[in-house]
Amino acid sequence: MKVTFLGTGAAFPDPERGQSGILITLSNHRHFLLDCGSGTTRQLVCAGVDPADVDVVCLSHLHHDHICDFPAFIITGWMFDRENAPILLGPKGVKHFSDHLFEEGAFKSDFLARSHYQARKDNIAAIRPDIREMEPGCVYEDKDVRIFADWVEHIPREISECFGVRIEAEDRVVAFSGDTAPCDAMVELSKDADLLIHECTFPQSFIEFRKKTGVGIHAHTSPGELGRIAKQANVKSLVATHFGHFDSTSPVLKKAARNHFPIDLMGPHLFDEMAVDIRLEYQGPLLFARDLMRIEL
């Protein structure tokens, strides 16, 4: 099994990072996509993967940095001669989201123009995802893979459900947190996993700053909390991801972040602080995700 990090950033456009997107590839070349934030479709091509070859997409929650490339992903698959409808897993509301995009939605004009051509009429199924709204438990199973999901704690569930997932395939287990504050569900999902991919949006010094200034109502996991989760779950390796642009040197991002971050402190050196805090409780293999980073399990 191979894991490819397509996007490792958070809600801002970042020169160094796409938004959330992770590809799981089995040894038989089947592809499963977790999240589809901005840039994900292009990054698939950068990674040498045809978007039309991705069978299953699982969206952890409906925040824009996890879903906004989904229209591009679907339309590209259609143009790239995908034959079958891709399977779309997501929280409650994902059907509403998808149904308002294509034939009767935001991209209706695009749909009408392209479906004029015979080739696009022939593979019209490609633009009609097989949508399955998730409930906690096993959300997908076939001969190669089982995917389990549970609610995590990011934003109030009545506003939007947020899921973490556990993928079992080829005698390996990969867990992915989506966005969340530390929660028991994620410890359970990642129990004894070969790889835990967990959000770690801000270093502790930025969390303190955000507390003082009253920004950041959405819950995330601090580096110290992440170390505790990895230890409690007894994971064999850990990749931190979904970085909230604290490492960026972009003047545009610094200007946009001036009310959210201590921008004078921004830069890649903050990963040193993050590592020290994760290491307070977790001593196993640790990587900080970068776009197009690949891991063989």
Ligand SMILES: [Zn+2]
């Ligand atoms: Zn996010």
